[in-house]
Amino acid sequence: MIDTVRTRFYRFLRRILTRPRVDLPLAVALLALCCAGLMTLYSAGDRNLSLVIGQAARFALGGALILLMSRVPPSVFRNWTPWLYIGSTMLLVVVAVLGEGRGADRWLNLGIMRFQPSELMKLTMPMMVAWYLHPRQLPPGWKDIAVVGALIAIPAGLIAKQPDLGTALLVSAAGAFALFLSGMAWWRIGMLLAAVGGMIPVAWHFMHQYQRDRILTMLNPESDPLGNGWHIIQSQIAVGSGGVFGKGFEQGTQSRLDFLPEHTTDFIFAVFSEEFGLVGVCALLVLYAFIIGRCLWIAMEARDTYSRLLAGAIGMSFFVYVFVNGGMVAGLLPVVGVPMPMISYGGTSAVSLLVGFGVLMSIHANRKVHD
């Protein structure tokens, strides 16, 4: 009995390894991205090998999860979606009630490791929206839009309250993209955007003072040279001094001399820009664009509405990471905690991103058969 279980497990493992059901172009692009990330980390982290090895181990874990997820058919994801959504929302409530962590209470201590439920939401959110829209008539009407709005607002509100504005933004963007891809009428989008614009003063009212400060600081970095203004000024100096061709690998002075704070996490892209210049930036952005494009391609080929919306939303939310982090480093957007995917040091976000790509691989493997 045990033997058969073990044999079946080994057979499963062998199948995963020998015949991976992955989309090769996407896999290669991700691999390239991870390599670029490790290289930048090596330089930004002052040649601290343990930092690089730790990150590589997370990438390896993420890779394994991609292989595992790619074997799970999308229908299984779909059936589990409501439970996953409810589960991760409950976890967010638990964190809100008894969370720990300094300043921002977003961690849940599981004893062996600390776990961030909002990270889970980045994936379950587009799943839930896709699940809801899947059996419905598309393009969605106001009623469905309202329901989707509520599905997005509840977890996003809980995350924003932690307070983790960056993740709240990513989560709601993922949900919104699914809605956009479902074909929500342009005039409705326009009306909604206008309404959101009208809500900005209200949102300002409910923001934490430090969040307001960040936005004000972005508009005038010199007003806070000890805090966030310092980040922005130093980051821009790093980027600008890189020039077209960059100072060369390991030649960035801004981070080396510790002028640049958080230079292995949120501001690592500044180190990259300083060392590889505009050429490096463009190359990396092209790689990101390719990955997003490939995701949308996989989405278009998908078998059903659920898979389509999910794959598309995952791909498009990848763009939000790149845009928000890249904009923040270049002083275009306020300082929020959004990492540069696969480049920034940090465990949970890298792993959860790769799990998302695992779902994409599964959707690709179960794509529509062309007639």
Added chain:
Amino acid sequence: MAKLIRRRAFKDTRGEQELFRRRALTGFALILLGLGALVGRYVFLQVLHHDEFATRSVNNSVKPRAIPPARGLIYDRNGVLLADNVPAFRLEVVPEQVSHMEAMLAELAKVVPLDQDDLDAFRKQLKQTRRFDSVPLKMRLTEDDIARFAVNRWRFPGVDVVPYLTRQYPLGPLFANVVGYVSRIDADDLDRLDPEIYKGTTHIGRTGLERTYEDILHGKPGYELDEVSADGRIQRVLKIDPPVPGKNLYLSIDARVQKATQEAFEGRPGAAVAIDPRNGQVLAMVSVPSFDPNLFVNGISLTDYTALTSAADKPLIDRALKGVYPPGSTVKPFIGLAGLEYGVRTPQDTVVSTGVFYIPGQARGYRDDVRGGVGTVNLYRAIEDSVNTYFYKLSLDLGIDRLSEFLGSYGFGRPTGVDLPGEVSGILPSREWKAKHMKPASWFPGETVITGIGQGYWLVTPMQLAHAIATFAGHGVPYAPRVVMATADVGAKPAPLANPPTGPSVIKNIKDWQAVNDGMQLVIYGSDPFSTGKGVKLGEGFPYRIAGKSGTAERFSRTSDAYNENRNTAYLAARHRAWFEAFTPAEDPRIAVAVVLEAGAWGAKDAGPIARKMLDIWLTTQSGTVPADHPLQEMEPTPSSSTSPNAPEDTPQGDMPASDTSSPENSTP
């Protein structure tokens, strides 16, 4: 249902797919646009403004430096300085300019002595600051240190002597328990504090007001932009954003009252608290013995610390807030008031004191002060003579539930809410309390009886008793005691802090208040042969009427219920705790005090004079009549004949054998 089917029927898979394809393509186009905008921004920074940023990168020698705010000063109510900032020097290290930190520290230790605490705090802070921010290494350098370092300075790039302000407490031990002290920010503090606000700050309020009012005292750091040379020395200050200094505090305590109170103890361990019943302002708060808070500011030496912690009379403990003592007879006015307010007694109702009181149906006797009793007493005489029997019977009639509810409304059994840290709640006996903390958990009538004379489980802090008597004196209007009366921005006038009553008056009928008040005045002025305050003449020569009550609580449970014939003062002092509570003017009270003397033989005779001295000095601080000088008569120890009716002191009331509380009694009403 039909609607649902219609919806299903309309689901156009192929159309949806086409719609999705269009949306995905549009989305991708928008994404490319967004990435294009990003590239535009990078072109702007890296191509168009490259020269400018490249220059700034090369000359990145402008560094911000935090300027810590000056800590707010602390004054007494008349502006006497209690906590000051004085200039001193410390060693600071800029990490990025030190190539081999450990080697440098080892070398530096040969020049300037560094102890382990300095090094631990330094290493911890080193990890949490940016490498160009300087980290303090050793505080309060001596002239010698500075001179020796100055000679060797060239050997230690990145290490510098920096002037700063350090805390000093000019009155030292007198306010140690109130003002508290600041001390070095340690590794645990660093985990907790907001690094933005504590940038450049080295000390934090550790105890007392320094701790409670940390946020107000601290202020907000400023910064300056310095142009630094290659070796990190400041060449030029480009810009200064000055820090916002912390607010100054004004205490309601008068340093003169505080000092006179402390001196009245003559070094004997104890505590005293005076409160203005009209607003809850603390007028004096003394704990004897005390310690010098200045020792703690820059790290106390191990020898000093051991001396303080191992001293038998525990000078570090603030007895006013953390000392718990059985209240003894000081609670009798409150018990009497409970009887009136619940309608169980009128002031004229009498009880016969025969010297011993029995719970109906029980053989155990609860003794009175005076062998043979004092005869028939009403409320006034019961308070004046501190007649146990009256209160035994009254508390039995009231029952423990009404008793503890009533006493709870005067703040017994919970912190008073004074604006100082570490206050303990004491114990107010009740069924619930016993069920939670004791075995057996059930309540016995004998425990109700002794609660009536402030013995048994009951424990109070001096602050609690002062709060209770002040609440009574203030016609029942409860205020949380407040030590800080006002705060002031630097250069501005003190702004009073509001302290509204915590609730409506707890007195139901002003006549009850008057009756108990009259009884308490008889304690001071009564002529009854058994009057507790008679021989002491506590009211003599004072321009206002005083109301008071003594208390003499037993430190140990008695092992037998025989009268103790030993009247030797020293012997009793070792066994008793002497209490005195008082307020004046009796009809319109402006000050209420509670005094405990740990080794006092008798409440009225030993603690009473301390209370009187407090009232005397308080009077001199009030505008208006100042009374003529009137030295207090020191009483000779009473001859050991306890039957003498001349001066029966307020006798201890721990009349219960130790075993009593654990013996179940069967006649629970």
